[in-house]
Amino acid sequence: MSGSVAPISDDAEQKTIRLLLVDDIPETRENLRKLLFFESDIEVIGAATDGEEGIQMAIELQPDIVLMDINMPGVDGITASERISQQVPFTQIIMMSVQGEADYLRRSMLAGAREFLIKPFTSDELVQSIRRVYQLGASRRRAMPVTQAPAGAAATSEPLVRTSGHVVSVFSAKGGVGCSTIAVNLAIALQQNEAIKVAVVDTSLQFGDVGVLLNLYASRTIADLASNADELDDELIADVFLPHNSGIKALLAPPRPEVADTVTPALLTDVIERLKMMFDVVIVDTGSVLDDIVLNVLDLSDKIIVVTTPEIPAIKDAKLFFEVTEALEYERERIMFILNKADRRINIRAEDIEANIKYPIQAQLPLDERAVTTAVNQGVPYVLGNKSGLLTQATIQLGTRLLELLHSQSDD
Ligand SMILES: Nc1ncnc2c1ncn2[C@@H]1O[C@H](COP(=O)(O)OP(=O)(O)OP(=O)(O)O)[C@@H](O)[C@H]1O
Numbered sequence: 001m002s003g004s005v006a007p008i009s010d011d012a013e014q015k016t017i018r019l020l021l022v023d024d025i026p027e028t029r030e031n032l033r034k035l036l037f038f039e040s041d042i043e044v045i046g047a048a049t050d051g052e053e054g055i056q057m058a059i060e061l062q063p064d065i066v067l068m069d070i071n072m073p074g075v076d077g078i079t080a081s082e083r084i085s086q087q088v089p090f091t092q093i094i095m096m097s098v099q100g101e102a103d104y105l106r107r108s109m110l111a112g113a114r115e116f117l118i119k120p121f122t123s124d125e126l127v128q129s130i131r132r133v134y135q136l137g138a139s140r141r142r143a144m145p146v147t148q149a150p151a152g153a154a155a156t157s158e159p160l161v162r163t164s165g166h167v168v169s170v171f172s173a174k175g176g177v178g179c180s181t182i183a184v185n186l187a188i189a190l191q192q193n194e195a196i197k198v199a200v201v202d203t204s205l206q207f208g209d210v211g212v213l214l215n216l217y218a219s220r221t222i223a224d225l226a227s228n229a230d231e232l233d234d235e236l237i238a239d240v241f242l243p244h245n246s247g248i249k250a251l252l253a254p255p256r257p258e259v260a261d262t263v264t265p266a267l268l269t270d271v272i273e274r275l276k277m278m279f280d281v282v283i284v285d286t287g288s289v290l291d292d293i294v295l296n297v298l299d300l301s302d303k304i305i306v307v308t309t310p311e312i313p314a315i316k317d318a319k320l321f322f323e324v325t326e327a328l329e330y331e332r333e334r335i336m337f338i339l340n341k342a343d344r345r346i347n348i349r350a351e352d353i354e355a356n357i358k359y360p361i362q363a364q365l366p367l368d369e370r371a372v373t374t375a376v377n378q379g380v381p382y383v384l385g386n387k388s389g390l391l392t393q394a395t396i397q398l399g400t401r402l403l404e405l406l407h408s409q410s411d412d
């Protein structure tokens with residue numbers, strides 16, 4: 001043992017990541033220690049043998065990260081994570097499991113875990129995951145004083161001066177509800193105001209549709225940034241954006257699904273942070289899976305447009321997603337819930353959905369198969385090709401409302 005002492009400093013850059021292990025199997029604890037031993041930026045500050053001890057040690061030691069086994073006798077990983085999330089909110093949890101079932105993943109996230117590692121994993125996977133989650137936590141900690149007044153203090157009169165643009169993600173837990181269509185048309189609707197710069201980014205990495213909807217040939221995509229991840233700068237990023245004749249700029253998804261893996265959550269975080277300085281509004285189309293790519297995008301978003309349609313599976317999935325956002329403590333005002341494909345002939349009305357989900361629907365876009373089909377076939381988004389249509393009008397209204405909400409949010 002070198003016996004070196006971790007520098008105690010608040011300086012985020014230099015800080016050692018303090019990690020607590022929670023696993024009931026002694027060999028696993030030993031292996032994890034070995035895997036992490038040579039990482040100079042990670043220090044294992046303790047190891048608990050069950051959930052109960054894990055909670056106690058997390059409260060005492062206030063680690064940056066808890067590496068938690070999901071299956072343990074007594075208090076299991078899910079319950080322990082819930083308690084730790086409540087009592088030590090700055091601590092980030094990475095859940096480990098031998099099972100990769102979706103239900104485990106969902107329950108872990110509801111309990112507050114930020115990542116899910118399936119055993120056996122390599123030391124590289126482990127270390128990457130720890131650093132990623134730590135960074136996410138660091139950006140949250142930095143964000144805290146701005147978004148939350150200290151308990152008991154009167155709301156500060158100092159306005160929050162924004163120097164950067166807004167990130168707006170379009171998300172649905174259910175596929176096929178219209179996220180990509182809305183992302184593209186909303187971006188163009190906002191760009192009608194020539195004074196602002198609008199970008200659309202496709203983070204639906206495997207099967208992104210933004211290029212097709214805008215009729216842009218994917219000569220450059222986000223994958224080009226992945227291959228230059230070490231020397232990323234604003235110029236390089238600006239280069240991979242494709243201009244669209246509406247005035248918006250588009251960053252497309254990789255051309256082939258197998259290339260998607262080269263785009264890491266850390267890269268995407270870096271890119272989006274920089275885009276805030278380059279554009280006034282960045283609309284991000286996301287995939288419908290809650291993986292770390294999407295969670296990172298949602299974390300970075302000033303506004304999350306959650307899309308549903310008047311169909312039971314879509315409504316059910318929206319409801320589940322709201323449970324996740326509550327567990328992740330996303331502020332309600334960061335979410336804008338909208339109904340797409342609204343249709344009078346269908347007897348599920350907006351009021352019924354609101355009553356079921358307990359979230360107000362803030363905008364509705366009508367079903368108009370003709371407008372969207374023509375748009376796709378001609379490669380001209382409906383906001384441009386069908387200017388007087390109701391769907392276009394509703395999309396422009398959505399844009400106006402969105403800007404109002406973003407402005408009132410940054411004035412708070
Ligand atoms: N308002 C609307 N009226 C009619 N059809 C619509 C409307 N919005 C979207 N659609 C259609 O619904 C289908 C799914 O739309 P889109 O691809 O935008 O959804 P998505 O949520 O991005 O899907 P995916 O999960 O595949 O990414 C498309 O065929 C699209 O043309």
Ligand SMILES: [Mg+2]
Nearest residue numbers: 179180204209
């Ligand atoms: Mg899509």
